[in-house]
Structures are given as C-alpha cells and as structure tokens.
Amino acid sequence: MSALPTTHPFARFTGPQGAPTTLCRADALRSMPRDLAAGSADVVVTSPPYNLDAAYGEYDDARPSQEYLRWIGRVGRCVARVLAESGSFFVNLGGPPSDPGWPWEVARAAGRPFVLQNVIHWVKSIAIEKASTGRTSGLDRDIAVGHYKPVNSHRYLNSAHEYIFHFTHRGDVELERLAIGVPYQDRSNATRWGAGRSGLRCRGNTWFLPYPTIQHRSSDRPHPTAFPPELPERCLRLHGVGRIRLAVDPFVGIGGSAIAALRVGVPFVGYDIDATYLTETARLLERAGAVRTGETPDLAAPVDRGAPRARERMGNRGRRVEGRPTPGLAA
Numbered sequence: 001m002s003a004l005p006t007t008h009p010f011a012r013f014t015g016p017q018g019a020p021t022t023l024c025r026a027d028a029l030r031s032m033p034r035d036l037a038a039g040s041a042d043v044v045v046t047s048p049p050y051n052l053d054a055a056y057g058e059y060d061d062a063r064p065s066q067e068y069l070r071w072i073g074r075v076g077r078c079v080a081r082v083l084a085e086s087g088s089f090f091v092n093l094g095g096p097p098s099d100p101g102w103p104w105e106v107a108r109a110a111g112r113p114f115v116l117q118n119v120i121h122w123v124k125s126i127a128i129e130k131a132s133t134g135r136t137s138g139l140d141r142d143i144a145v146g147h148y149k150p151v152n153s154h155r156y157l158n159s160a161h162e163y164i165f166h167f168t169h170r171g172d173v174e175l176e177r178l179a180i181g182v183p184y185q186d187r188s189n190a191t192r193w194g195a196g197r198s199g200l201r202c203r204g205n206t207w208f209l210p211y212p213t214i215q216h217r218s219s220d221r222p223h224p225t226a227f228p229p230e231l232p233e234r235c236l237r238l239h240g241v242g243r244i245r246l247a248v249d250p251f252v253g254i255g256g257s258a259i260a261a262l263r264v265g266v267p268f269v270g271y272d273i274d275a276t277y278l279t280e281t282a283r284l285l286e287r288a289g290a291v292r293t294g295e296t297p298d299l300a301a302p303v304d305r306g307a308p309r310a311r312e313r314m315g316n317r318g319r320r321v322e323g324r325p326t327p328g329l330a331a
C-alpha cells in the first residue's frame with residue numbers, strides 16, 4: 001500500500017521543496033486506516049474537535065460526553081495503527097474555564113494506546129513584568145502580549161493557554177530539542193551548561209505562540225478553532241524533520257498543519273469532512289507556494305461517515321453556560 005491515500009482525494013499539491021501534500025475530504029476514522037499503511041506516518045499532529053460546541057460548518061461539536069470520549073478513543077486507536085514505532089503523536093486540546101480538567105479527560109481517552117511523553121503548554125497570551133526578568137532580558141518595560149477570548153465571568157480567569165499532548169508508542173522517542181531551541185541570554189550560562197557551539201538551550205514545555213492580529217474573522221481566519229501554523233511546525237521540528245517520511249493531520253481544518261509541513265518540506269496528508277475548510281486550506285497552500293497537481297474539489301459529494309450527522313443537541317455538562325468564551329472579541 002502506498003503511503004499516500006487514494007480514497008476521497010480532494011486536492012493534491014507539490015510544495016516548493018518538492019514534497020507532496022494531499023487533502024482528503026473524508027471521515028478520518030474511516031479513511032485513514034484504509035488509506036495509510038500501518039506504521040507509515042512518522043508524525044501525526046492534530047487538533048480534534050474538543051466537544052465544546054464550536055460552530056463548525058459540518059461537524060456537530062456538542063455530543064453527549066461519553067459518546068464523544070468513545071469517539072476520541074477510536075481516534076487514538078486509529079492513530080496508533082498508522083504511527084511508526086518511533087513516531088510522535090501531537091494532539092492539541094483545550095477546555096472551557098468552567099471545566100479545566102476536560103482536556104485531560106480527552107487526552108486520557110485519545111492517548112490510551114500510547115505513553116504520554118511530554119505535555120506542552122501553548123501560551124496564547126502573557127503579561128511579563130520587566131522587574132521579574134533580570135538584567136539580561138533586554139526588556140525595557142512591562143509587556144502584555146498575545147490574544148485570548150475573554151470570558152464573561154466573576155469566577156473564572158480568561159483562558160490564555162491550551163495543551164499539546166505528545167504521545168509516543170513507548171515513551172522513548174528521542175527529540176531534536178535544539179531544532180526549536182532558544183539562544184542563551186547569558187553566554188556564561190551556555191558555557192556552564194555545556195551548550196557547545198550552538199549556543200542554544202532547550203525551549204522547555206511552554207510555547208508562546210500568539211494568534212496574529214486580524215481585522216475580519218470571517219475572511220482572515222474562517223474557522224472557529226484554527227491553530228497558527230507555527231504550532232504544528234514546532235512539533236515537526238521537535239520530532240526531527242529529517243526523520244519524517246510522512247506527516248498526517250486527521251482534522252486539518254483550514255490547514256495550519258498542511259502549511260507547516262509545506263514550510264519544512266515533508267510529505268503530508270490531511271483529512272477534513274468540511275469542503276469549505278479544505279477549499280481554504282488549498283487557497284492558503286497555493287499562497288504559500290504549493291502547486292496544485294491534481295483532483296478537482298467536488299463540493300457536492302457526500303462524505304462517507306457511517307452514522308447520520310444529525311445528533312441530539314444536549315447540555316454539555318454546563319460548559320455552555322458560564323465561562324463560555326465570548327465569541328468574536330478576540331483577534
């Protein structure tokens with residue numbers, strides 16, 4: 001079986017560095033195991049729906065919790081099958097202020113076949129006081145940077161971070177920490193800690209990755225839960241670009257991971273059930289220098305999803321009441 005899928009192709013591209021990108025309009029759970037040979041993906045980097053009632057075009061993001069947790073468990077098993085023995089599964093998850101344990105519940109269900117090797121905190125916004133940063137920071141004033149969606153509550157803090165759970169089959173995958181390393185601020189520390197000529201140190205597990213400021217949500221970021229391409233790009237670099245024969249995103253949305261794979265020059269396959277998001281992904285790929293090499297988007301074609309889409313909308317364990325992000329306020 002080829003590493004690249006043949007079912008439900010939506011569009012295919014070649015990136016500036018010659019790596020192929022394939023987008024599939026399909027239910028990843030059904031198509032991924034059919035399309036991809038066992039062990040053929042070196043990195044799976046994704047952000048699945050979190051079941052927080054996000055306003056997706058096609059997908060119903062308000063399923064009964066237990067049903068959702070069973071589904072995300074199937075996602076984990078699917079990924080385990082296609083992931084190489086030495087592969088990395090990076091899964092980005094967030095939760096509402098009113099249920100901060102939710103991402104961990106989801107991670108536990110999705111990560112059952114794996115060992116949790118790292119937990120990374122995706123910091124979207126942070127305030128740093130100059131006085132706390134020391135002599136060598138270069139800061140000349142206090143700063144508050146990044147964006148978050150403010151919540152309308154007296155009980156909960158605004159949520160300015162999400163998680164990236166890094167799963168591997170046995171917890172023993174060596175990473176290229178310095179591929180995303182940061183320069184030592186104080187060169188004497190570089191000598192003391194034996195950093196060698198690179199002058200870099202491990203970035204650690206807090207990654208500040210702000211959303212770019214946008215003017216018009218619907219045209220500038222037409223997806224309710226997209227991550228910036230820098231997030232999957234960092235994951236790919238951390239795993240080690242030279243070791244990636246294929247990267248996969250089962251829930252590609254508007255293509256942050258596809259753009260990341262294009263930038264680092266690795267073959268990529270992305271799935272989404274929503275043709276509108278895939279069309280935007282295709283547009284962004286072409287804008288980033290990819291050349292379309294095949295397939296015509298068939299917007300009308302039904303997606304093979306097994307079960308009917310319409311699901312009962314039910315209270316989501318109170319998450320949609322207090323603490324729900326105020327839509328439209330953040331960049």
Ligand SMILES: C[S@@+](CC[C@H](N)C(=O)[O-])C[C@H]1O[C@@H](n2cnc3c(N)ncnc32)[C@H](O)[C@@H]1O
Nearest residue numbers: 027028048049059226227251253254256272273
């Ligand atoms: C959290 S979003 C991913 C956002 C993406 N990381 C981005 O940057 O745009 C989850 C995506 O999964 C898609 N989706 C939901 N169920 C799916 C399924 N069974 N197979 C493939 N895609 C699915 C939704 O349409 C949505 O775009």
